[in-house]
Amino acid sequence: MSPRIDELLAMPPFGVEPEAKSAALLAAVNEAMRHHYEHCPPFRRWCDKQGYRPSTPIRDMVSLPFLPVGIFKRVELSSVGGDQVVRVLTSSATSSQIPSRIVLDQVTRNRQMRALTAMMTHLLGGQRRPFIVLDVLPTPDRAAEQELSARAAGMRGYLMAATSKHYVLRESGAMPTLDVDQLLATVGQLKKGGQQFCFLGYTYLLYQAVVRPLYEQGICLDLPENVFVLHFGGWKKLQDQAVDRATLNAQAAAVFGIPTRNIRDLYGFTEQLGVIYPDEGNGFREIPTYTEVLVRNPQTMQVAPLGQVGLLEFICPLPNSYPGIAILLDDLGRIVERPSEDGQVVQRGFEVLGRAARAEPRGCGDTLPSQVYSADAPATASVTEGNR
């Protein structure tokens, strides 16, 4: 039983009065802390060291002990029995080569689904719609292909909001390519039917397979203004090519013929699936009811003031099967505020400014003899999800 978390999830994802949100979120977080303290022995040992006592509720988010995201690569953390685990997720392990390992039970999955449904509903205006998927159709014979199946798993949650799915990329060597005829036919058909629809895909595929080729050919799809382009998966592959948000959005807006505010970058991460942080084409991401976001000064680990850049911390009480309640990421960002559209309230949000650069390659001392170091990478087969 977790009445506080259920109450929180019953609230709308955005637009809740700050005081009401804080009270509901804090109650849910305290409920989650007690659960994990009681059911996850390594977490309990760590809590004890941090001075946390379940009998003394946390009174503000700032004082909530937080886990560095790297801990999910180092220690297996589970708050449920093995028989309750329905899935094991691994992150993409982009920087350390060791993936995070997250165990999911049905309770967690249900909560993630509820949160994601509420957020997608809010994002798409409460209406499911056809999705043009900027990827290759994951047919059963291709399911064994690791990268494709990983990509398919990563977008499965978003496709809950789809009334139909139209895949417009095809396999072509290392990088899928756009089937332009398929795209134009699908777009024509959906426009003709007068339906609202949207595009969904990984950020690097959106740019490399779709936007750049069409932009270079001077093609504009001239879509209705209510079409959204949703993309996710992070910017690393594009940063390697020196493509930034402004470039992607400008070219995408030209190709799709829609305002840049409809090109939404969905930020999220494996360790707290279910919650997404879409931007509005400008990097501003509103903080939903179900979470709190803090920025910590990397030198002191104290909470940084408004606007100051630091490490992003995400607080979310949804995980039941692992203690991922308060997680400090290695992504840099800052808290920002802006007036709401009607100017009546201040909306609190954040910006993601990229991954904290790994330390300089060490001049000396950086070598670990590979034959003597037994990496502790977990070996359980699983899918890759998350889009950080």
Place this chain on the structure above:
Amino acid sequence: MKIRLLFDADGPHISLDATVEEAPIATSLESLLKRLKTGQEALRSIALNDLIGLCDAAAKAWTKANHPLANVIRRYGLGFLPLWMRRGNLETTCARSLRGYPDSLDRFVHWSANDSAHYRAQPRGLVVHWVAGNVPVLGLLSMLQALLCKNANLLKASHVSPGLLPQLLQGFADVEYVNPQGERIAGTLVSEATAAIYVERDDREAACALSEAADVRVAWGGREAVESVMRLPRRLGTEDIVFGPKTSFAVIGAERLSNEADARRVAQALARDCVAFDQQGCNSPHTVFVELGGAIAPDHFAAVLGEEMARVTTQSPPMELSPSEAARVLTVRTEYDMRGEAHYGADLAWTVAYAPEDQGLAEPCYGRTLFVRPVADVFSVVPWVTQEVQTIGLAVDDSRHALADALTGRGAARCPEVGNMRLYDSPWDGLFPMDRLVRWVSTG
């Protein structure tokens, strides 16, 4: 080709905290090299004893409380540098490295009654040093050895702390040494034969020009950095000295843990080795193997080590951690809070991690993080050693030489006493650097 001039005979061209972008662009590499060549000619006429005296005078001056470099040395944790530059150390280093005949740097010397030949160590010419970003002062150590061998020096600095080397080099220019004969030896002799520059990593034209100008190439750095230097074209006969990526650890024998006071002595020495160079040197310890069976068990030693790390860190505050380093330290602390024991202070300044089941070398975390691991026997660490291990600090009495023989036989470069890991001595990485910085010549 764009070469930024950080230091030459005219002095530093950037301030201590400046970035490389603030340094002026050199008008011509050729004119810089010509100037260095002239400086080297002057250097050749100076006796080794006088050059050592100059270094000794600089070392004494820099440690005076009111000297401008005193703060720099404190801020960058370079306390070892003035000690290394003292006459006693340099004379020993020269004697060791130059086959027991350091006077060969000044004249032909008759080494043995059984050998009619006379031998002399001639400078090689221009030594170009590719300096590592993590410990820029290392370049100064190779530069000083090259200087004592009367070579001209060109230091290619990293973009990290590019202002540090120019300030230190100016520190030589500002001193004067009066030898026993009353002759005044000006520090400008050093600055006229030395320059520091910066070139972008992808400026291949500049990198090739530096490489082809070098009579000796000294490369400090990580694998990628030193390999890229070695791949550059060079003239036939150019000598290469590579100080590549290495890692280091310490071994504590049970006999050194017979009581709390002994354990604390070892822990204090180890803490000093750890904080030197902010644990970024190839000789900095990361893993500490503690032999079981002593009165002080490994977990207890870890706690004592934590206390000493706290104490030493108070005296030598750490450099600022990058966000990714901070996150890594936090992850190690959290991991060991969960599955072992983590000792740390209120800030991120130091960490000691222990878990009884841990084996082998820990992945270095940096940020003054030490991993204590139990071993049944000090000899059980031998299989962990490869050619990539640089220093193994030993706090071992029983079978010390047998252990050192086994460890160095597998590839370790040196096995000093714990507490001396941080000292840069000779041989280093398996060679006597000065021996490679001269041309040995003879006459019958």
